[in-house]
Amino acid sequence: AQTVTQSQPEMSVQEAETVTLSCTYDTSESDYYLFWYKQPPSRQMILVIRQEAYKQQNATENRFSVNFQKAAKSFSLKISDSQLGDAAMYFCAYCTGTASKLTFGTGTRLQVTL
Amino acid sequence: GAVVSQHPSWVICKSGTSVKIECRSLDFQATTMFWYRQFPKQSLMLMATSNEGSKATYEQGVEKDKFLINHASLTLSTLTVTSAHPEDSSFYICSAGRGGVSGYEQYFGPGTRLTVT
Numbered sequence: 001a002q003t004v005t006q007s008q009p010e011m012s013v014q015e016a017e018t019v020t021l022s023c024t025y026d027t028s029e030s031d032y033y034l035f036w037y038k039q040p041p042s043r044q045m046i047l048v049i050r051q052e053a054y055k056q057q058n059a060t061e062n063r064f065s066v067n068f069q070k071a072a073k074s075f076s077l078k079i080s081d082s083q084l085g086d087a088a089m090y091f092c093a094y095c096t097g098t099a100s101k102l103t104f105g106t107g108t109r110l111q112v113t114l
Numbered sequence: 115g116a117v118v119s120q121h122p123s124w125v126i127c128k129s130g131t132s133v134k135i136e137c138r139s140l141d142f143q144a145t146t147m148f149w150y151r152q153f154p155k156q157s158l159m160l161m162a163t164s165n166e167g168s169k170a171t172y173e174q175g176v177e178k179d180k181f182l183i184n185h186a187s188l189t190l191s192t193l194t195v196t197s198a199h200p201e202d203s204s205f206y207i208c209s210a211g212r213g214g215v216s217g218y219e220q221y222f223g224p225g226t227r228l229t230v231t
Contacts, residue, residue: 045222
């Protein structure tokens with residue numbers, strides 16, 4: 001069974017600084033998708049960034065980028081120039097393909113301080 | 115684009131009654147929708163996969179007869195909690211999958227907070 005592990009229950013970063021959230025996963029599949037979702041206090045799940053396993057290039061969305069290491073089954077999220085609005089729960093998630101279910105990690109709560 | 119709505123956003127019901135939660139994809143068609151449950155300070159737990167025109171696929175440990183799922187159209191899935199009890203109180207979230215040239219993504223509804231008294 002596929003599993004997703006987030007080993008950091010909580011992280012803190014100062015405003016304007018950079019923080020990296022860790023995620024590892026376990027799968028025997030060769031083709032899959034990886035995601036980072038943000039859940040602010042409103043509890044609305046927001047897609048932050050997506051990575052297709054067949055793509056070697058790391059995905060980037062503005063201040064958010066990933067370090068995807070397929071052989072190591074690692075998928076970390078880097079947030080640059082952190083902002084107060086980045087404070088939220090961040091979930092790493094995995095799915096095997098289109099129309100398939102997501103498997104979520106346990107989440108990392110990110111605090112952003114002044 | 116890719117907006118998913120849920121209704122109601124919160125509901126309080128008495129023990130023994132049933133409550134229905136609607137999930138709609140507003141600007142795209144979704145052949146597959148998903149229902150999750152989230153307890154406070156925990157991750158999302160998948161309850162079932164809802165397929166348009168066919169029976170839902172439930173995860174292990176989820177009672178099919180308690181959590182009835184219907185996916186009547188490409189834009190609407192409903193979750194009915196039957197004979198609700200206080201332990202069914204939780205935050206329920208739906209999502210809809212969409213594939214395209216940019217890849218596959220799941221879009222989430224804002225969630226429904228259910229309180230059973």
